[in-house]
Amino acid sequence: MEKLLIKGGNSLKGKISCSGAKNAALPMIASTILCDEKVTLRNLPYLQDITTMFELLGSMGAEILLDENMDFTISSANLKDIEARYELVKTMRASILVLGPLIAKYGKAKIALPGGCAIGTRPVNFHLDALKKMGAKIKLKNGYIEATAKKLHGAEIRFDGITVTGTENLMMAASLAEGTSKLTNVAKEPEIIDLADMLNSMGAKIKGAGSDEIIIEGVNNLKGTVYDIPADRIEAGTYLVAAAVTKGDITVDGINPERLMTVINKLENTGAKLSYDKKSISISMKKSIPEPVDITTAPFPEFPTDMQAQFSVINAISNGTSNIYETVFENRFMHILELNRMGCDIEVKGNHAKINGVENIYGAEVMATDLRASASLILAGLCAKGETVVDRIYHIDRGYERIEEKLNYLGADIVRLPS
Numbered sequence: 498m499e500k501l502l503i504k505g506g507n508s509l510k511g512k513i514s515c516s517g518a519k520n521a522a523l524p525m526i527a528s529t530i531l532c533d534e535k536v537t538l539r540n541l542p543y544l545q546d547i548t549t550m551f552e553l554l555g556s557m558g559a560e561i562l563l564d565e566n567m568d569f570t571i572s573s574a575n576l577k578d579i580e581a582r583y584e585l586v587k588t589m590r591a592s593i594l595v596l597g598p599l600i601a602k603y604g605k606a607k608i609a610l611p612g613g614c615a616i617g618t619r620p621v622n623f624h625l626d627a628l629k630k631m632g633a634k635i636k637l638k639n640g641y642i643e644a645t646a647k648k649l650h651g652a653e654i655r656f657d658g659i660t661v662t663g664t665e666n667l668m669m670a671a672s673l674a675e676g677t678s679k680l681t682n683v684a685k686e687p688e689i690i691d692l693a694d695m696l697n698s699m700g701a702k703i704k705g706a707g708s709d710e711i712i713i714e715g716v717n718n719l720k721g722t723v724y725d726i727p728a729d730r731i732e733a734g735t736y737l738v739a740a741a742v743t744k745g746d747i748t749v750d751g752i753n754p755e756r757l758m759t760v761i762n763k764l765e766n767t768g769a770k771l772s773y774d775k776k777s778i779s780i781s782m783k784k785s786i787p788e789p790v791d792i793t794t795a796p797f798p799e800f801p802t803d804m805q806a807q808f809s810v811i812n813a814i815s816n817g818t819s820n821i822y823e824t825v826f827e828n829r830f831m832h833i834l835e836l837n838r839m840g841c842d843i844e845v846k847g848n849h850a851k852i853n854g855v856e857n858i859y860g861a862e863v864m865a866t867d868l869r870a871s872a873s874l875i876l877a878g879l880c881a882k883g884e885t886v887v888d889r890i891y892h893i894d895r896g897y898e899r900i901e902e903k904l905n906y907l908g909a910d911i912v913r914l915p916s
């Protein structure tokens with residue numbers, strides 16, 4: 498297994514560009530199932546999760562072409578094998594995003610039930626309950642979701658809990674249903690707005706994405722489109738934190754700051770200076786020791802759970818005590834044990850981490866357990882004294898494009914060690 502060797506202590510300086518957003522791209526690729534024509538996606542990030550989504554569509558019979566501009570054209574018309582097998586679903590839970598499109602377009606779907614994962618149990622009951630309200634018949638058999646529907650019909654659906662991929666699945670399904678659907682208690686993440694924009698560019702009739710209520714008027718078919726994947730707000734946030742923990746001074750290009758306001762505000766509270774325009778964010782950390790910041794994760798527009806692990810590192814080297822409450826996933830503190838092995842002083846009880854800032858942390862051999870946990874270990878390695886080796890970095894390759902290349906460009910010293 499490949500590892501990253503990080504020599505800590507370099508201050509990051511310079512400018513990098515943000516890659517396309519993984520969590521916007523995954524539902525967009527799934528949405529091509531709804532359409533009989535070709536869809537071209539530009540600015541797709543080169544990530545393992547994207548490859549897995551392509552493998553999944555390819556296994557069902559989709560044609561995927563890459564042209565000389567690195568744009569992907571996907572033709573998902575006439576899929577033959579309407580099944581998402583366990584081998585693929587177990588490596589990526591977002592595979593569940595093909596459920597809504599398959600049942601809406603083909604009237605059937607067989608999808609392996611995603612199990613638990615490193616960050617929690619992550620059930621899909623909200624997706625299934627909502628699809629049932631639109632007329633889908635759903636059975637769970639031999640570890641698979643088997644869904645059928647003659648024709649989905651519009652429905653009023655209030656989600657029992659806020660779910661990002663659940664909201665996306667239902668927006669896609671309702672786009673080809675008969676009649677109008679009203680979705681409430683929905684996720685309001687920017688990626689929901691992106692998907693609605695893309696579906697509307699294909700001829701869907703979706704209003705209200707990004708608000709508490711989404712209205713979708715079903716249409717008979719969707720046409721092809723060419724769509725640019727927007728920048729990854731979590732990637733941008735992660736690099737801003739990398740600058741904050743290394744007393745750095747960087748600009749992340751291509752990102753709309755409105756998607757990251759809670760993160761920007763918290764970074765300002767650590768003592769960093771931030772400035773931004775419509776398409777870039779700059780950070781300069783002049784303070785020798787960051788101030789601690791309390792954080793409670795919650796659905797957008799609150800503080801994103803996908804930035805919680807990274808902020809654990811700023812707090813760990815801050816000049817005081819802070820509290821982090823993780824309210825979205827029940828088990829997203831796996832990075833803490835590894836951070837403590839590097840000299841951090843963090844105590845976890847349930848969904849609460851109490852972090853006592855320490856003056857120095859030290860390099861160690863550590864193990865990545867999930868995507869954002871891996872990011873936090875790299876950030877810790879950047880500000881630790883000595884060398885850190887992060888093992889199991891396949892987790893990081895799922896969600897960060899060329900991470901060591903981008904960080905080295907900013908002045909870090911990271912080497913990928915072969916397996």
Ligand code: EPU
Pocket residue numbers: 520523590591617618619620621622623624625658659660661662663684802803825826827868869896
């Ligand atoms: N939940 C249920 N039942 C459901 C669906 C969700 O109980 O049917 C619970 C989950 O267990 C969790 C909470 O609701 O406790 C929120 O889960 P959600 O469904 O919103 O998460 P998701 O859609 O599976 C997406 C992102 C995650 C991100 C979360 C929260 C994608 C592909 N994934 O997951 O991204 O953490 O929303 O914002 O969009 C990551 O990129 O590292 C990542 C994990």
